[in-house]
Amino acid sequence: MSLNWRYNKLYYSKEVLFAMPLKLFRKIDELDKIRLKKGNNEIKAVFNSLVKNNAEKAIKLINDKNLQFTSLFIIGPGIKDKSILDNLNQRNKCSLEVIKGVPFDTYSRQEYYSVLKWILETGYREDGLNEEYDEVLDTAAIILSKVYKDNQSLPVIEEMIFSRYRQGAFIYDLVWAFFEAANWEDLIRLAKRLRSSDPKDNELARKFLNFIPCLDINKSPEMQYRCSIKWLKENRSLLFYTGETNLQTCDPVRFAVSEKKKGGRK
């Protein structure tokens, strides 16, 4: 993902923030700026102080359209002031319910969709914050994938899977979410990871693409990539999702070639 993509979508990490032109920096919500510059404790302290001294500004900042989910996750559960809670916008109220694990029946399908997208897309850069946070991200990813069949979230989910794998963190729910909605284009993206300079990326991509017969660990990453792309292109219309998962079996084969379709093509 390019730096421009990050700017355009307003999803910032600390590194991006510091390298950012001033014009764009001004667009970031103040609470996010405090969190990214000074840390999680500071954002809580600043927000609590605002609630006491300038409640109107506190509400304005937390309801800002550019606020990132991470800031709400840190501040939100600690808000006890009823007047603040009542004045949260729908996005924030709905997100707090998702954090608490309240069943998904208070808001409309479309509202949940927008909120889950917001949680995932503005929250994924801080994946690893803590177990609870990661669990919320996983829930958002699974529902977007399983219920909304939202392919557009898959690049973000993929990014999280590979990042976690490099760190030895838990990936299996995200992997399940990814493949439940993955299509051919997503497999092509996985194949591109075969030539990653990071051996962990290469290793995981090989596991995911183990249904490609020419994929051979003894070949160079570039050769693995080329043969995979070629094979995926040749078999594009024949592939189907098997539903196999890591919970189910040792070496899940997630896609297979349909012999029926293959026969029909001859």
Added chain:
Amino acid sequence: MIKIGNSIIDGNSLANKYPQNSIEAKIINILLSSSEIYRYDSMNQLAFELKLRKSIVNAAKELNRSRLAFKVFRKSKANDDYWVRTREGGFLLKNGVKPSDAIKDIYINSSKYGTECSTAKVIVYYKALVDILPEELFNRLFPDIYLMNWQHLNRNLGIVDYPQVADYLPGDGRYFKNPDVKPTNPEWQGENTFYLDNGLYYGHGIGITSADKIIEALNKKRIRGSNVSAYLLKSAKRPNFKHLSNMYYNASVQ
């Protein structure tokens, strides 16, 4: 039908070696009456498979009686005297600890442990082997155990997931799939079980019960409004009985 080398085995003489209604006798009867030819290199090899299958059934029943909790990987727990809980929620054997002691501890101090059904199944395989292999051999075969669903399995276990088998035998690993699971409960996307005997299965988190009851339990974890039922896959997981048998008898000879 059972063949040892090139010889077909006489059913009666074999079945008589084991008490009537024992797990071993039931397995022998299934093998004998099958249209499939079950081939073994020696009588010892067959005897070892029977012994290990029985041990798997016993280890599964024993785990069911234990206080091992059902915990999702994010919240899994282990006795840190023996295991290091990894970031992904697996249990890695601690340095300087005997693998056999660490596996036994899961049963002895079971309340200190909690995990999902897939890891519980792997625990059963190891415990079944701890119970029948000499301690020295077990520790030599499995020096670096890492318990985390079906990943990181020791090669000496040789577990294979056969897509379809002619007969299902006590000790076979079976999987119930729940395709319409509630997205907020991914841990119920399926249930890893062992087939025990008399139509009963053991699955961690559900217990020992029939296939219908397991399907019923999984169906309760479906997304609201779904009418796609959970179901039992045809596949069966089996360790490499022959390899383990060879290891066992080679060690006995030495």
